[in-house]
Amino acid sequence: MHSTVSLHLREPLNIMVCVLRILPLFFSLVVGFISVPAHASVIKKSNSGLCHPPQSSWYERTKNYQPYDSLDACLDSGGKLPDGVSFASVRQAQEQQGRLRSYERSAFGHGWDDADGDCQDSRAEALVAHSTTNVRFADGSRCRVISGRWISPFTGKVIQNSSEIDIDHVVPLKWAWKRGAKGWTQAKRERFANDMVNLSPVELSLNILPITI
Numbered sequence: 001m002h003s004t005v006s007l008h009l010r011e012p013l014n015i016m017v018c019v020l021r022i023l024p025l026f027f028s029l030v031v032g033f034i035s036v037p038a039h040a041s042v043i044k045k046s047n048s049g050l051c052h053p054p055q056s057s058w059y060e061r062t063k064n065y066q067p068y069d070s071l072d073a074c075l076d077s078g079g080k081l082p083d084g085v086s087f088a089s090v091r092q093a094q095e096q097q098g099r100l101r102s103y104e105r106s107a108f109g110h111g112w113d114d115a116d117g118d119c120q121d122s123r124a125e126a127l128v129a130h131s132t133t134n135v136r137f138a139d140g141s142r143c144r145v146i147s148g149r150w151i152s153p154f155t156g157k158v159i160q161n162s163s164e165i166d167i168d169h170v171v172p173l174k175w176a177w178k179r180g181a182k183g184w185t186q187a188k189r190e191r192f193a194n195d196m197v198n199l200s201p202v203e204l205s206l207n208i209l210p211i212t213i
Contacts, residue, residue, distance in 0.1 A: 043068040051079035053090050054185045058082060103177040107186070108193035112167075115194065119143040122194040123167045130201050135162075150201045157203060168202045169193070 051074035131148030
């Protein structure tokens with residue numbers, strides 16, 4: 001009888017321990033990404049006189065700037081558009097942003113990204129990073145992971161077959177969308193969706209906690 005009770009209590013205890021481990025990561029990601037969306041629509045006029053809208057590749061890297069509420073206001077002040085940015089591209093991005101009023105997974109990119117071009121997408125890299133033993137690849141190209149050893153952060157279950165693994169977002173994309181990510185650039189949303197710090201392997205289709213998707 002005692003062993004049966006212990007068995008029933010063990011799984012909720014594992015889940016509670018897991019929540020306590022994940023919460024600090026959750027809040028660090030929130031601070032790192034979600035705390036800045038209020039500035040996403042600001043036009044940044046750099047010290048060199050360039051007007052950087054969110055579509056500019058230099059937008060995130062421009063730290064010292066004079067803010068403007070609109071591109072027209074920045075240009076009227078004597079600013080110039082940076083190379084690679086045109087009125088047409090800015091207007092198109094604004095129109096697309098206007099259509100994205102409700103959450104869509106595609107707003108964070110389609111599938112897993114291979115940002116560094118090494119043939120391993122972010123799913124494969126997450127599987128490699130979280131495996132407690134060396135992973136095995138499908139072939140010599142070392143692109144697709146087929147086996148390893150992963151421990152579920154929710155149940156403590158050991159999983160060895162990658163086909164039984166889902167890659168979950170610690171900070172759910174829909175949660176991020178509602179709290180400012182809809183004002184980010186497409187590139188920033190895709191970086192967020194593929195950030196290794198925000199990815200965690202779990203049992204296939206497991207959805208125990210509200211902070212997962």
